[in-house]
Amino acid sequence: MTQSDARSPLAGGSPPSDPAGSSANRPQTGADEPSARPRRFDWLSEFLARLEDEHIVAHRGDARILAPAHRLVLDPEDWAVAAKLAAAMGMRHAGLWADPLDDGETEAGTDEPCIRVRACLEQAGDYLVIETDVPLNRPLLGSQTPVYPGLDRLERHAHDLTGVVFTGHPFDSTQDRPDERRWTRHQAWPAERFPLRHDFPLRGETTRRTPADTDYPFVRVQGAGVYEIPVGPVHAGIIEPGHFRFHAMGEEVLRLEQRFGYVHKGIEKLAVGRDPAGLIRLAGRVSGDSTVAHAWAACQAIERATGCAVPPRALTLRAVMAERERIANHLGDIGAICNDVGFAFAHVQCARLREQWQRRSHELFGHRLMMDALIPGGVVHDLSADAFLALRQDHAALHRAVEPLFDVIDDHPSLDDRLIATGILSLTDARALGCTGYVGKASGLRFDVRRDNPYPPYDGVRVEESVETEGDVAARVRVRMAEVRGSLWMLDRLLDALPEGAIAVPLPAAPPGAVGLGLIEGWRGEILCFVRFDVAGHIARYFPRDPSWFTWPALERLILGNIVPDFPVCNKSVNGSYAGQDL
Amino acid sequence: MFRILGQSFTAGVVTEPPPDHEDTELARLGIELRRLIDARFGRSLAIRQVDAGSCNGCELEIHALNNPYHDVERFGLHFVASPRHADALLVTGPVSRHMETALRRTWRAMPSPKFVIAAGECACNGGEFGVSYASCGAVENVLPVDVKIPGCPPMPLDLLKGLLGALRTA
Numbered sequence: 057m058t059q060s061d062a063r064s065p066l067a068g069g070s071p072p073s074d075p076a077g078s079s080a081n082r083p084q085t086g087a088d089e090p091s092a093r094p095r096r097f098d099w100l101s102e103f104l105a106r107l108e109d110e111h112i113v114a115h116r117g118d119a120r121i122l123a124p125a126h127r128l129v130l131d132p133e134d135w136a137v138a139a140k141l142a143a144a145m146g147m148r149h150a151g152l153w154a155d156p157l158d159d160g161e162t163e164a165g166t167d168e169p170c171i172r173v174r175a176c177l178e179q180a181g182d183y184l185v186i187e188t189d190v191p192l193n194r195p196l197l198g199s200q201t202p203v204y205p206g207l208d209r210l211e212r213h214a215h216d217l218t219g220v221v222f223t224g225h226p227f228d229s230t231q232d233r234p235d236e237r238r239w240t241r242h243q244a245w246p247a248e249r250f251p252l253r254h255d256f257p258l259r260g261e262t263t264r265r266t267p268a269d270t271d272y273p274f275v276r277v278q279g280a281g282v283y284e285i286p287v288g289p290v291h292a293g294i295i296e297p298g299h300f301r302f303h304a305m306g307e308e309v310l311r312l313e314q315r316f317g318y319v320h321k322g323i324e325k326l327a328v329g330r331d332p333a334g335l336i337r338l339a340g341r342v343s344g345d346s347t348v349a350h351a352w353a354a355c356q357a358i359e360r361a362t363g364c365a366v367p368p369r370a371l372t373l374r375a376v377m378a379e380r381e382r383i384a385n386h387l388g389d390i391g392a393i394c395n396d397v398g399f400a401f402a403h404v405q406c407a408r409l410r411e412q413w414q415r416r417s418h419e420l421f422g423h424r425l426m427m428d429a430l431i432p433g434g435v436v437h438d439l440s441a442d443a444f445l446a447l448r449q450d451h452a453a454l455h456r457a458v459e460p461l462f463d464v465i466d467d468h469p470s471l472d473d474r475l476i477a478t479g480i481l482s483l484t485d486a487r488a489l490g491c492t493g494y495v496g497k498a499s500g501l502r503f504d505v506r507r508d509n510p511y512p513p514y515d516g517v518r519v520e521e522s523v524e525t526e527g528d529v530a531a532r533v534r535v536r537m538a539e540v541r542g543s544l545w546m547l548d549r550l551l552d553a554l555p556e557g558a559i560a561v562p563l564p565a566a567p568p569g570a571v572g573l574g575l576i577e578g579w580r581g582e583i584l585c586f587v588r589f590d591v592a593g594h595i596a597r598y599f600p601r602d603p604s605w606f607t608w609p610a611l612e613r614l615i616l617g618n619i620v621p622d623f624p625v626c627n628k629s630v631n632g633s634y635a636g637q638d639l
Numbered sequence: 640m641f642r643i644l645g646q647s648f649t650a651g652v653v654t655e656p657p658p659d660h661e662d663t664e665l666a667r668l669g670i671e672l673r674r675l676i677d678a679r680f681g682r683s684l685a686i687r688q689v690d691a692g693s694c695n696g697c698e699l700e701i702h703a704l705n706n707p708y709h710d711v712e713r714f715g716l717h718f719v720a721s722p723r724h725a726d727a728l729l730v731t732g733p734v735s736r737h738m739e740t741a742l743r744r745t746w747r748a749m750p751s752p753k754f755v756i757a758a759g760e761c762a763c764n765g766g767e768f769g770v771s772y773a774s775c776g777a778v779e780n781v782l783p784v785d786v787k788i789p790g791c792p793p794m795p796l797d798l799l800k801g802l803l804g805a806l807r808t809a
Contacts, residue, residue: 258771260772261772265739266737266739266740267740289741292721294698294701295698317737319690319692319732320735321773321774325773326767337767341696341766343695345695345696388699388702401646405646405647407702407706407707408706408708411703411706411709424700424794427696427791460642460646461646635693
């Protein structure tokens with residue numbers, strides 16, 4: 057029985073499956089995986105029925121164009137209602153992005169310039185992309201933020217870069233002054249100009265100095281004894297820039313509001329016109345600590361769009377690098393969390409292990425962070441037999457080293473005192489914001505792309521489930537320790553099953569207007585990546601959605617009621633990427 | 640407590656004893672650095688690091704300077720929290736337009752004599768991002784730069800070599 061046989065009948069299109077070659081499909085033989093998965097997309101017919109009840113027309117179109125996601129085209133006036141129905145069914149929102157189609161060479165059927173807005177939803181490991189077009193001269197669309205609060209910043213980002221106005225957004229009291237809900241835009245370009253539109257030059261329209269964005273409307277908490285603490289953008293450490301505005305009373309945090317966008321480098325605009333190899337170099341620099349994950353997500357999107365069959369050996373080597381990246385970052389962060397509560401012992405020990413790990417990455421993959429080790433169609437470095445042995449020994453050595461160390465971190469009175477019950481993120485908040493990765497897992501959300509929508513080679517290896525329910529800093533540390541152990545175990549399985557063969561194939565030419573969706577479990581959580589090609593085979597749109605888009609707002613919530621001095625440790629336990637969300 | 644002592648004891652001191660080529664180089668660089676710092680700044684060099692738009696790769700490697708393998712504090716090099724305490728400004732990333740003013744203000748807050756080190760490809764020449772509507776490109780487009788340390792990101796030893804160069808020219 058093949059996978060598509062197992063699906064329930066779908067209205068409005070044939071069932072989704074992968075384009076030839078990308079082979080994210082897993083034959084549902086049931087032999088390799090003991091847990092019997094529910095049939096894929098068994099909820100989709102109900103969602104379509106509910107849309108129909110609301111008299112919403114889901115247009116026919118190619119439903120498989122963004123495989124493995126199912127695609128639905130909606131009318132703009134149904135946009136907000138569709139989100140409401142999705143939320144009622146308990147679907148998770150995985151991101152929203154806008155794509156201005158104003159370059160005059162878009163596909164047939166769109167005669168007037170428009171902005172195509174896409175949103176990705178997920179239920180039970182299956183993805184649904186909903187899509188709509190709004191006219192460029194009147195780009196109004198209902199906001200989905202009222203039912204999906206995690207979308208707030210993504211909608212504001214989409215507005216700042218493309219000009220889509222989201223109506224009914226919770227900030228609607230300022231609707232006449234959309235400038236006041238700016239997010240990514242500071243003062244580098246005027247409010248009525250939108251960098252991602254075709255008429256906006258990459259070099260910008262001014263060369264004058266950019267003033268500080270001083271009049272951003274922070275929400276104020278007022279009352280006797282309430283005071284504000286502004287922090288940033290330049291922090292007192294070796295950290296990325298961003299601004300935190302605390303309102304506190306005594307030691308207790310009453311409100312935290314983040315203001316980001318300081319490291320906005322125009323990545324989405326820079327991607328336009330690049331060739332696939334150039335895009336992967338850029339993707340590897342979306343967030344330096346997630347260079348493998350972002351590069352893989354972009355490769356996957358490109359390879360799905362072009363129908364490239366990546367050799368199995370290359371896919372396994374990518375997974376080896378991704379798991380190495382996960383371990384390196386978790387080791388560094390576990391140590392840093394302990395350091396933030398004055399437990400330097402763990403910090404030094406973890407830094408020691410991380411350094412050894414990075415030196416091996418440099419030796420075998422040519423770079424301490426494994427930057428530029430992925431290329432479209434494969435990977436750059438092959439593993440020799442010696443390297444294979446060295447890695448196996450490394451894994452065993454790291455396993456021996458972390459066990460006594462994690463034993464101390466897991467159960468040490470002075471750490472317990474500071475980490476347990478600190479910075480609690482409730483399951484409700486984590487779900488509402490769409491948190492994935494260790495932040496979601498520590499609050500009871502077990503989602504992991506590697507297990508719930510497995511892409512090769514994860515379809516052939518067991519992904520350990522590491523879920524906690526407390527949602528505090530200690531739980532996030534435990535999840536990270538479990539992920540280090542799980543990844544170590546998995547690395548050995550991946551190496552043992554390393555297929556023979558080529559490590560790269562040439563990328564086929566992209567069909568005009570081809571689109572692709574990449575979905576990768578990075579060390580922070582689910583990374584979504586969208587790529588669209590233009591008619592000449594260059595990149596026309598690139599959007600990487602880092603998990604930080606949803607975990608930064610989680611930090612605003614989990615800090616409430618904690619004391620100001622616990623902010624560093626709470627922040628480190630979440631460790632969102634500034635670069636990854638400022639783009 | 641015994642577990643901690645046991646772990647510390649078995650892990651021992653990893654701070655680069657000189658068994659291989661790399662480590663000898665580190666020791667040599669460190670000693671030379673130490674000498675120059677003593678001569679020019681009186682015992683120590685205080686560095687204020689500012690990320691002006693990097694992808695955070697450079698930050699990871701700067702952090703690695705402080706790990707027990709490199710332990711740069713032993714050479715009299717330390718990172719400070721305030722520009723008021725700093726002798727050198729270590730800038731990473733292309734300077735994003737949104738960080739332009741913050742970077743200038745940080746530099747202005749430093750007492751003289753001061754020097755600016757651009758670390759990483761982006762800071763040296765704009766790197767993958769260059770000059771755009773959102774980025775001013777290389778640090779020298781915004782501040783006078785004394786020393787450039789290339790690399791994407793520069794490895795800890797490259798950073799040390801670059802700092803040494805900075806002291807020679809300062």
